[in-house]
Amino acid sequence: MSKMKVGRPDNEEHGTYTIEVTILRKEAGTNSNYQGFIHFWLTGGKLGVVDELLYFCANERPGSINGSVRCLGLLRVDNITTMPCCPHCGMPFRNRNGDIQAFDTQHFMGSLKDLSTKVAMHFRNLRNNADIVLVRTRTDTSFHEAELDRSMSPMQRAKMKDMLRSDREISCYTKGRLEKDLAAGGDLVARIGAFLNA
Numbered sequence: 001m002s003k004m005k006v007g008r009p010d011n012e013e014h015g016t017y018t019i020e021v022t023i024l025r026k027e028a029g030t031n032s033n034y035q036g037f038i039h040f041w042l043t044g045g046k047l048g049v050v051d052e053l054l055y056f057c058a059n060e061r062p063g064s065i066n067g068s069v070r071c072l073g074l075l076r077v078d079n080i081t082t083m084p085c086c087p088h089c090g091m092p093f094r095n096r097n098g099d100i101q102a103f104d105t106q107h108f109m110g111s112l113k114d115l116s117t118k119v120a121m122h123f124r125n126l127r128n129n130a131d132i133v134l135v136r137t138r139t140d141t142s143f144h145e146a147e148l149d150r151s152m153s154p155m156q157r158a159k160m161k162d163m164l165r166s167d168r169e170i171s172c173y174t175k176g177r178l179e180k181d182l183a184a185g186g187d188l189v190a191r192i193g194a195f196l197n198a
């Protein structure tokens with residue numbers, strides 16, 4: 001089982017879920033070039049000790065163009081292995097080719113506002129019951145770009161991931177603190193944006 005190692009503040013209320021935002025590259029002084037990944041975790045997971053990585057249903061909603069509108073319903077790995085259809089959209093997990101239409105990672109690219117809006121949407125979809133964890137790489141951007149290079153061999157990519165891991169900082173915006181900040185006034189997207197850009 002995958003495990004996310006994050007120092008979570010003990011004195012704040014935590015969400016059932018964790019939205020993990022990994023920002024791989026951000027050009028200094030610009031607000032328009034964020035890229036990275038979003039992962040979803042069930043806090044405490046099945047065993048109550050480690051976090052469990054969640055998958056999302058990537059089925060296209062009927063009538064959507066080029067997969068632009070996906071189901072995005074969150075799934076545990078048990079759902080995918082034991083159920084034929086997604087409980088959110090009712091469509092089969094496998095397409096005609098037998099490929100599973102569920103993924104554990106969402107890629108993003110765009111402005112801070114785009115990213116904050118996306119994370120806020122996920123937060124609301126999880127009924128405001130989530131911590132937001134930011135994983136940010138700190139220095140040399142060249143290997144962050146290389147990380148996105150699909151032409152790398154699995155071994156090269158694994159090595160790159162180790163480098164990223166050793167060069168990152170992690171911060172946590174707990175459900176409890178976010179709720180307090182929102183109660184004090186302020187817009188969800190703006191609060192999340194301030195956290196991601198701190």
Ligand SMILES: [Zn+2]
Binds near residue numbers: 072086090091
């Ligand atoms: Zn679905």
